[in-house]
Amino acid sequence: MFDFLEATPDEINKGIAARVRTVRKRRKISQVKLSEKSGVSLGSVKRFESTGEISLLSLTKIAIALNVEQELKQLFSNVPYMSLEEIENERNQQDKGIL
Numbered sequence: 001m002f003d004f005l006e007a008t009p010d011e012i013n014k015g016i017a018a019r020v021r022t023v024r025k026r027r028k029i030s031q032v033k034l035s036e037k038s039g040v041s042l043g044s045v046k047r048f049e050s051t052g053e054i055s056l057l058s059l060t061k062i063a064i065a066l067n068v069e070q071e072l073k074q075l076f077s078n079v080p081y082m083s084l085e086e087i088e089n090e091r092n093q094q095d096k097g098i099l
Contacts, residue, residue, distance in 0.1 A: 013052030016059075021049045023066050038065035 007015070024034055031049070035042040038061040040054075045062070048054040054062075063069045081087050 010052065013054075015052075017048050017050075017052040017054075020062060020066070023068060027066065029066070034062065034065055038062045040065075 024031070029037070031045045032042060034040075035045045038045075038058075040058045040061050044054060044058055048058070048062070060069065060072055063072050081090075
């Protein structure tokens with residue numbers, strides 16, 4: 001299991017790429033097939049799996065192709081408040097119709 005605490009951005013990206021690769025392999029989908037199914041170039045798929053580098057749009061396309069887009073949809077959906085000030089800021093934004 002990859003620990004995101006105290007990880008660098010590069011380590012986080014590589015951890016995400018490793019989990020995507022695991023799902024791909026578990027479903028017996030080749031990189032070529034994933035590229036075709038997602039519309040993401042084969043080079044981008046290979047680069048992502050080896051380095052963790054990918055655009056958000058391409059990651060979303062891959063997630064959809066693997067039927068795991070719900071994971072991305074839930075990203076940042078349950079972020080706990082770090083202070084009372086954050087709660088107050090959010091309420092103020094809602095009152096102003098910004099959120």
